[in-house]
Amino acid sequence: MSTNQPAARTEILDHSVCWALLRGVSVGRLAVWVDDHPDIFPINYAVDHATVVFRTGEGTKLSAAAGAVPVAMEADGVDPDTGIAWSVVVKGPASAVSGTDEVLETFSLMLFPWEAGHKDVFLRISPTLVTGRRFQVTPPAEWWTAQAQAPRTAQE
Incomplete structure (x- = not known):
């Protein structure tokens, strides 16, 4: 007899x-793609008219x-009280904000x-795809297996 609860459903979020x-x-x-490999950078951003700046x-x-x-x-968050987490991904081209009016608006x-330093270029991501999901964070007791707790050799 199993006492396992059914897996929580992942909710696909609308735009x-x-x-x-994201706001x-x-x-x-x-x-981003750099030469022959992907790379990831932390950014702080703002949403502006269905774009990310x-x-x-x-x-x-x-x-x-x-x-x-x-x-x-990608941005995400979790409510520590409810254990509900979310993740949103925005994909598309990025371009420098140019033109006096657009720069002033930005x-x-x-x-x-x-971070300190000259950060004088504003980039705008104009999404071709925005996806998101929300889900209940699974407590470690539900995913922690006997193999995960097994002793390991020094080489592992």
């Missing part, structure tokens, strides 16, 4: 819920993000870099 969740946090991870300076992140290859940005986002 409006994804955007609302509720300001830190995510930016995935972040600041950066000269370097790998800028050259890779503003290149011809689309990027992916300053109104109150988007300030966390």
Whole structure:
């Protein structure tokens, strides 16, 4: 006889819920293609008219993000009281914000870099795909197996 509970269902989120969740946090991870490999950078961002805007300076992140290859940005969160977690991914091309009016508008986002240094380039991700999911975090007692607790040799 098994006392296992059925697996919790993952909820696929619609676009409006994804955007609302993205507006509720300001830190995510930016995935880019650099030469012959993927790379990931933490970013702080703001949502602006169904796009994601972040600041950066000269370097790998800028050259890779503003290149011809689309990027992916992921943000997530968890409610510690309910154990409900969510994750949203935004995919699409990123381009530098240009034009006086657009740059001035972007300053109104109150988007300030966390790290010191010149971060004077605003990049905008214009999504071609936005996906999200929400789920109950599984307590360790439900996924912790006997093999996970087994003793290991020094080489492991």
